[in-house]
Amino acid sequence: MNGLQAYQRVNTQTSITDADPHKLIQLLYSGALERINMAKARMQAKDFEGKGKLITKAIEIIGGLRGFLDFDQGGELAVRLEALYDYMERSLFEANAKNDPAKLDEVANLLRSIKEGWDGIREEAMGQQQAV
Numbered sequence: 001m002n003g004l005q006a007y008q009r010v011n012t013q014t015s016i017t018d019a020d021p022h023k024l025i026q027l028l029y030s031g032a033l034e035r036i037n038m039a040k041a042r043m044q045a046k047d048f049e050g051k052g053k054l055i056t057k058a059i060e061i062i063g064g065l066r067g068f069l070d071f072d073q074g075g076e077l078a079v080r081l082e083a084l085y086d087y088m089e090r091s092l093f094e095a096n097a098k099n100d101p102a103k104l105d106e107v108a109n110l111l112r113s114i115k116e117g118w119d120g121i122r123e124e125a126m127g128q129q130q131a132v
Contacts, residue, residue, distance in 0.1 A: 022122060025068060029115035032061040036092075036108045040101050048099070055096040058107075059089050084110065 039054035066085045069078045088107045095103035 021068075022118075025065065025118060026115070026122075028061050028065050028068075029111055029118065032058045032065070033108055033111050033115070035061065036104050036111070039095075040104045043099055043101055043104070051099075052096055055092050055104075059092050062088050062092075081114070084114070 035054045035058040039051045039058065042048075042051035042054060062085050066082060069082055071078045074081070088110060091103050091107050094100065095107070
């Protein structure tokens with residue numbers, strides 16, 4: 001592991017350790033998007049093993065996001081997000097099997113839209129957390 005990788009690993013671990021629940025989900029969205037973008041580059045470079053590992057990691061991250069869903073408080077929104085996460089996971093499996101960069105782009109666009117909404121409620125979420 002080179003110095004840059006070591007720094008990034010420590011920086012990531014510090015970000016996760018210091019993250020509040022809202023920030024942690026932001027990091028998961030960013031991580032999934034990063035893996036999908038890297039997988040697309042690996043796909044284009046015909047590094048199919050590297051692509052597969054990155055797509056698998058993105059699927060695991062989306063599974064982690066699904067694990068954060070609160071169906072009691074989230075109601076219909078949580079149900080819709082679960083269905084969307086399921087669709088994304090299946091689309092990533094398909095992208096991996098068929099080497100389909102368009103499927104990667106589709107999932108990345110969906111994730112970006114959700115992340116933008118999540119980023120937009122940061123102040124409200126932090127206010128509710130401090131009220132608890």
